[in-house]
Amino acid sequence: MGELLSIKNLKTYFYTEDGVIKAVDDVSLSIREGETLGVVGESGCGKSITAMSILKLIPNPPGKIVDGEIIFDGKDLTKATDEEIRKIRGNKISVIFQEPMTSLNPVFTIGDQIIEAIVLHQNMNKEKAREKAIDMLKLVGIPRADEVVDAYPHELSGGMRQRAMIAMAMACNPKLLIADEPTTALDVTIQAQILDLMRDLKNKTNTSIMLITHDLGVVAEMADHVVVMYAGKVVEEANVYEIFKNPMHPYTLGLLESKPILNQDKDRLNSIPGQVPNPLNMPEGCYFHPRCSKAMDICRREQPELCSVKDGHRVACHLYREVK
Amino acid sequence: MAELKKNTNKNVELKGAKKEDIMSPWKVVKHRLRRNKLAMVGLYTLLFMIILAIFGPIVQKYVFGITMEKIDLYNISAPPSLKHPLGTDEVGRDILTRLMYGGRISLTVGIVAVSISVVIGSIIGGISGYYGGVVDGIIMRLVDIFMCFPFFPLLLMLAAVLSDYKVDPKYRIYFVMIIIGILSWTGLARIVRGQILSLREQEFMQAAEALGLRDRRKIFRHLLPNTFASIIVSATLGIGSAILSESALSYLGLGVTPPYPSWGQMVQVATDYYVMQYEYWKWIPPGVCIFLTVMAINLFGDGLRDALDPKLKR
Amino acid sequence: MIPVLIGVSIIIFLIFQAAPGDALTGMMDPKMSYETKQKLRKQLHLDEPGIIQYKYWVQNVLKGDFGESFYFKQPVGKVMNTYIWNSFYLSLASFILSVLIAIPIGVISATRQYSFMDYFFTVFALIGISMPSFFFGLLLIKWFAVDIKLFPVSGMMTAGSTAVGFAKFKDVMYHMTLPLIVLTLGSVAGLMRYTRSSMLEVIRQDYVRTARAKGLREKVVIYKHALRNALIPVVTIFGMWLPGLFSGAMITEAIFNWPGIGPIELLAVNNRDYPLLMGINMLLAFLTLLGNLIADVTYALVDPRIRLK
Ligand SMILES: Nc1ncnc2c1ncn2[C@@H]1O[C@H](COP(=O)(O)OP(=O)(O)OP(=O)(O)O)[C@@H](O)[C@H]1O
Numbered sequence A: 001m002g003e004l005l006s007i008k009n010l011k012t013y014f015y016t017e018d019g020v021i022k023a024v025d026d027v028s029l030s031i032r033e034g035e036t037l038g039v040v041g042e043s044g045c046g047k048s049i050t051a052m053s054i055l056k057l058i059p060n061p062p063g064k065i066v067d068g069e070i071i072f073d074g075k076d077l078t079k080a081t082d083e084e085i086r087k088i089r090g091n092k093i094s095v096i097f098q099e100p101m102t103s104l105n106p107v108f109t110i111g112d113q114i115i116e117a118i119v120l121h122q123n124m125n126k127e128k129a130r131e132k133a134i135d136m137l138k139l140v141g142i143p144r145a146d147e148v149v150d151a152y153p154h155e156l157s158g159g160m161r162q163r164a165m166i167a168m169a170m171a172c173n174p175k176l177l178i179a180d181e182p183t184t185a186l187d188v189t190i191q192a193q194i195l196d197l198m199r200d201l202k203n204k205t206n207t208s209i210m211l212i213t214h215d216l217g218v219v220a221e222m223a224d225h226v227v228v229m230y231a232g233k234v235v236e237e238a239n240v241y242e243i244f245k246n247p248m249h250p251y252t253l254g255l256l257e258s259k260p261i262l263n264q265d266k267d268r269l270n271s272i273p274g275q276v277p278n279p280l281n282m283p284e285g286c287y288f289h290p291r292c293s294k295a296m297d298i299c300r301r302e303q304p305e306l307c308s309v310k311d312g313h314r315v316a317c318h319l320y321r322e323v324k
Numbered sequence B: 001m002a003e004l005k006k007n008t009n010k011n012v013e014l015k016g017a018k019k020e021d022i023m024s025p026w027k028v029v030k031h032r033l034r035r036n037k038l039a040m041v042g043l044y045t046l047l048f049m050i051i052l053a054i055f056g057p058i059v060q061k062y063v064f065g066i067t068m069e070k071i072d073l074y075n076i077s078a079p080p081s082l083k084h085p086l087g088t089d090e091v092g093r094d095i096l097t098r099l100m101y102g103g104r105i106s107l108t109v110g111i112v113a114v115s116i117s118v119v120i121g122s123i124i125g126g127i128s129g130y131y132g133g134v135v136d137g138i139i140m141r142l143v144d145i146f147m148c149f150p151f152f153p154l155l156l157m158l159a160a161v162l163s164d165y166k167v168d169p170k171y172r173i174y175f176v177m178i179i180i181g182i183l184s185w186t187g188l189a190r191i192v193r194g195q196i197l198s199l200r201e202q203e204f205m206q207a208a209e210a211l212g213l214r215d216r217r218k219i220f221r222h223l224l225p226n227t228f229a230s231i232i233v234s235a236t237l238g239i240g241s242a243i244l245s246e247s248a249l250s251y252l253g254l255g256v257t258p259p260y261p262s263w264g265q266m267v268q269v270a271t272d273y274y275v276m277q278y279e280y281w282k283w284i285p286p287g288v289c290i291f292l293t294v295m296a297i298n299l300f301g302d303g304l305r306d307a308l309d310p311k312l313k314r
Numbered sequence C: 001m002i003p004v005l006i007g008v009s010i011i012i013f014l015i016f017q018a019a020p021g022d023a024l025t026g027m028m029d030p031k032m033s034y035e036t037k038q039k040l041r042k043q044l045h046l047d048e049p050g051i052i053q054y055k056y057w058v059q060n061v062l063k064g065d066f067g068e069s070f071y072f073k074q075p076v077g078k079v080m081n082t083y084i085w086n087s088f089y090l091s092l093a094s095f096i097l098s099v100l101i102a103i104p105i106g107v108i109s110a111t112r113q114y115s116f117m118d119y120f121f122t123v124f125a126l127i128g129i130s131m132p133s134f135f136f137g138l139l140l141i142k143w144f145a146v147d148i149k150l151f152p153v154s155g156m157m158t159a160g161s162t163a164v165g166f167a168k169f170k171d172v173m174y175h176m177t178l179p180l181i182v183l184t185l186g187s188v189a190g191l192m193r194y195t196r197s198s199m200l201e202v203i204r205q206d207y208v209r210t211a212r213a214k215g216l217r218e219k220v221v222i223y224k225h226a227l228r229n230a231l232i233p234v235v236t237i238f239g240m241w242l243p244g245l246f247s248g249a250m251i252t253e254a255i256f257n258w259p260g261i262g263p264i265e266l267l268a269v270n271n272r273d274y275p276l277l278m279g280i281n282m283l284l285a286f287l288t289l290l291g292n293l294i295a296d297v298t299y300a301l302v303d304p305r306i307r308l309k
């Protein structure tokens, strides 16, 4: 499998009234064709901003891609013109957003919104595009697709809207699908259905997926490869078996331990003590050290680099420095 | 399934607040206002006008011996000169001095009228939002009725009715303030009501409930202070429109009447084409004063709204 | 709506009850004898208590009879009908012009928040809101009508003109220019600020990001996806403009001597022509309510989330 997308040393910063927020700080990762990459980490660690940087969807101002490369299909997207990026958006790379309830435009019908994307990228006339839209809605398992195509978003449930979003995203057979927490806002049974659907689609079309989530259960089920992020940085990266069998970074360990027992109160899951650092005021040394039970002297002074520890398993932690 | 989101979100907020709690909320607002150049231009212009209105007449009287009624028989309708920097009017009174007095009147009318409307608006809005239900229904219908009247025609009618009672010019100005105040509370009442409705459901009010506080205390000590930001913004902008209303009324001869000067009334002389064409000093300065004062208030009020709006943080 | 209208009518009635004298004072010929006066009073039910008078007044209003104007010595309805349309032409022209100017600059301001353009338009809008219309009108007359004589000082048509058709239209437009500028400056400002804040709210929404992520052009994203949503609250305030279209801009019309309802109302105020004043205000209140109704209907038309019950 060849590399489809590779991000190298990406830095995306927000220049706000109160200071610079380094939302994505020197992140490198890559996705191979047909692969699903899971990106996990606590809220605010920069998962979405990494994903949005790929398609240059960062609100500017205040956000800006400061440095780094994003190579897709052999081309550096950070240097692409607006016109070039537009040809890729929704065509070769599609996105499903976190919030199905608000991601569809309330004043246009579902059909209009899907047809718009099809007409834009695939020389099709309106009627053909409409047929294709209905087909896509059927494909994502929407009953009565020929009626739903004329429905407005508010007439559908959250799960149905997310299906419609997926239909829209898949309509142009993208090579890469970025799914930013596609199921977070949905309830558990619907979550499972949507994930099944995505896996199905992936197997049918060989689309690569960048799956962003907080949910290690979803990662275990869906991903081939996993990237763990903390405070704008990648702290660990390995294939999915390795991550679950042999987690190394203390943060990853914490995440795995905090995996809840089923039916537990959802709000009290985090067993990693301490708080996410203030993005405006990052601690010296390893960003994780105030919360790390294994923190050493050096951790307070020096930032660990991401190093290969084993074949394809990389960690950014001073504990594993010697192994290198 | 691991859900890390909820609790960390709160943490981020707490952390974010850490840096700001060195600055009290009002300091933050002040800081943000300071950085807004337009708002600062507004503020300084406004301060200048206020100082001129308060101290100008005193200086004129005790330093130059000129009062608003003093007639200079040798300079009637005289253009600007050293002695009369803005010239004199048709009976030989110093225009600059009259402008300063006019400023006192316009600013007072603005402030008093808005105070009246703020008091009425927040009390009615507060009661309506707090009690909800039937009380709210009735009050909001009343607000609808008030809002049905085109503001200016109604103002005119009331002013005309007042004229018929032959109110002494000395007291007229108070009536003008009261009428403008009474006619403009509805907008604020709606804003306050909306905010109180949503505040009422919040946790700290349940605490107040549990403490068994009396309704009045709950409304005035706990709920209304939380709507302070919107009240202050709408009051600031309200002063501007009250000054505009007063000047329009006075221009039409239904507001402040002679011998008391008011900016709007001073512009009136321009209805005479001769004055309009050749004696610009009689009517352009008062018009410019109205415009500058109201503009300054609007610039400042607009900046204040931005500074008080947490959503607008850059 | 009906209870509100009743409330409005009561208040209007009360204001005029509060005025000294009664409907006869303005109409009376000083030479009229006491007996004739009494007879007239009886005829007009003025000798009866307020509530009965109110009943008669409402009955007449419902029949479309607002009484007789003291000043014009004509039925109020007829007087209003003569002048209201002149106000309407002027206001309508200003309305159209305002919308055409305000919405684009509101959008530009919002999409380039904090840019030079945004500050420029913001200051422009605040000038429009802060400028007293009578002063601005007088300034325009001085500069453009008196000093350089580019436009007429006042009126709606050249005196004695018998032009018809297009020539007449041109003549009216020529007279309309200055008042139109004054009116439009005032309304552009408010509408532009409203569009701007509505647009600012919308461009932060997720669906705008979705539209961008589809690969649409920025123009399509803004003018189709965002603007369509941002205009929902804006078009609903169009309904609120309905009374404004007929009430005329009293002061502006008066300054330019535009023969609309504004100067008539001023005349009525100055001559204490109560029936005419009551008629005009009743009509405006009614139009306000109608405007609210239209706003609700438009809301349902432009926002698919709302359906008429
Ligand atoms: N528009 C913005 N302005 C300023 N800072 C921003 C903005 N958007 C994001 N950030 C910052 O970027 C950081 C990363 O945000 P991001 O949305 O990528 O988090 P995330 O990992 O996707 O979290 P979540 O799980 O909640 O979606 C956050 O700390 C946030 O403070």
Ligand code: SF4
Pocket: A249, A250, A251, A286, A287, A288, A289, A290, A292, A293, A294, A295, A296, A299, A304, A316, A317, A318, A319
């Ligand atoms: S570098 Fe030190 S503080 Fe950071 S995770 Fe490793 S052990 Fe903990």
Ligand SMILES: [Mg+2]
Pocket: A047, A048, A049, A098, A180
């Ligand atoms: Mg996110």
